[in-house]
Amino acid sequence: MNCQLLQARMSRRVFAGGTALAAATLALPALRAQPKLEKSKIALSVGGKAAFYYLPLTISEQLGYFKAEGLDVEISDFAGGARALQAVVGGSADVCSGAFEHTINMQAKNQMFQAFVLQGRAPQIAFGVSTKNMPNYKSIADLKGKKIGVSAPGSSTNMMANLVLSRGGLKASDVSFIGVGTAAGALTALRSGQIDAMSNTDPVMTMLEQKGEVKIISDTRTLKGTVEVFGGPMPAACLYAPMDFIQKHPNTCQALANAIVHGLKWLQTAGPGDIIKTVPESYLLGDRALYLASFNKVRESISLDGIIPSDGVRTALKALASFDPSIKADKIDLAKTYTNEFASKAKEHFKA
Incomplete structure (x- = not known):
């Protein structure tokens, strides 16, 4: 009886060990199946990383989501x-990592992004x-001949101002645009x-608004605003690249999209304390409470899943064509300005 019991125990162990081995063997092909990155070291440029506009990029970087995808960004x-x-x-x-409308601007110059x-x-x-400087401001006409701060000339803040x-009723040539960045330099330029x-992003604008230093006359920090x-939804910050880069590096672009969507998923449930712990101290601009007030204001404007809305793309073209004569709406092929191929796969993977 004891002998039979011993044999039964041993066969159970062998079976268990065999099952574990089989499971490990089954798991190996899945690991090997992860597509090989065409390029693992990526140079990524961004204009004003400390702004909430690029918070998903910072989160994905700080939490190691790019590294998890095998990328060295x-x-x-x-x-x-x-x-x-x-x-x-x-x-x-x-x-x-920049504003979607740059893809339209570049296509108008025969460069496909x-x-x-x-x-x-x-x-x-x-x-x-x-x-x-303008305590008696009444209408846009009062801005004629004035100096307007933007993050950098030609940037999305400049486009919004235009x-x-x-x-x-004013043209861009009726004012002077001055690049002030999106952080402490922007605060100093206005205060001095x-x-x-x-025309700038948060947290800068909320900090100035709450201290009564600016009077907001146009606001796109909420979906309603x-x-x-713009007359419709407007895609903002995204990752974009030359079309030939995307065609030659599809697995790399998938890995980049995965990392961003992973960050977006984290942001859906992150509390203010989580944000404070994750972003670099310098992003707070010396005022933690105002930084959090800014975050609460822009939170709904962060993408949920990385998908670029087709109606938003049309809104962007209409807006740009309304003030930029170099952009002929009928000459722009909007289907080439974006793809949801990578974001869709990432959304499915992370259940975003």
Whole structure:
């Protein structure tokens, strides 16, 4: 009896061991099946990384989501989106974390760029006038001849300012645009009176607004505000790259999209304390409470799943064509400005 018991125990162990071995063997092909990255070291440019506009990028970087996808991403931060784009055009960066509308602008110049994962579903840009320099401001016409701060000339903050001016009957040439970045430099420029108005992102604009230093005249930090300004949803920050790069590096682009969507999924349930613990201290601009107030204001504008909305793409083209004569709406092939192929797979993978 004891002998039979011993044999039964031994056969159970062998079976268990065999099952574990079989499970491990079954798991191996899945690991091997992960597509080989065509390029694992990626140079990524961004214009104003500390802004909430690019929070998903920072989260994915800080939480190691790029590394988890086998990527070594080196992020170069520039004063604004236009300069970050120049880095890709010049060949010093592979991919840009920037505003979707740059893909339309570049196609108008016969350069094909494509967005492949969305970070923001609203521009998060506010336009405000200085209460110190323009205490008697009444209408857009009052901005004629004034100095307007933007993150960098040609960036999305500049485009938003152009749109606001055009609706008030002014041309871009009626004002002077000054690049002030998206962090401490922007605060200093307005507070010291170097500029009369500013088009910028959060947390900068909320910090100035809460202290009564700017009067907000146009606001796209919420989904409702975005529809009021642009007439529909407006895709904002995304990862985009030259089309030939995407075609040659599909597995690498998939890995980048995976990392961003993983970050978006984390952001859906993250509390203010989680954000504070994750972003670099310098992003708080010395005021933790105001930083969190800003986050609460823009939270709904962060993409949920990385998917670029087709109606938003049409809104972007209509908005750009309304004030930029170099963009002929009928000459732009919108289908080439974006793809949801990678974001869709990432969404399914992470259940975002």
